[in-house]
């Protein structure tokens with residue numbers, strides 16, 4: 001067994017659990033997963049922004065969305081999806097961010113990820129409160 005195998009098995013397991021939790025389609029574009037559209041793990045808090053490799057930080061996304069989003073913030077990318085006429089699963093994203101926030105509170109550490117999650121949740125709340133919540 002190569003040293004990477006346990007880690008690969010853990011990643012595959014998290015992907016299965018994320019699909020079970022959020023459904024068999026891309027949370028961003030809504031495409032159903034199929035042999036030609038395999039699920040991937042998209043990190044809500046990008047790893048480059050300190051996001052942990054936890055189930056709570058991962059949502060199932062198609063490869064295209066995962067790679068096109070890059071390091072864009074959750075809300076910025078949600079809005080880009082909507083501009084493209086897709087119907088992203090905002091409820092699944094909000095649930096995952098809430099769960100991630102709780103997981104960080106329980107496990108401690110993750111200072112950068114914690115700040116990122118807090119900022120994204122504030123933006124989501126403002127978005128859901130409607131345009132009146134912006135500016136005025």
Ligand SMILES: [Zn+2]
Nearest residue numbers: 026029062065
């Ligand atoms: Zn997608």
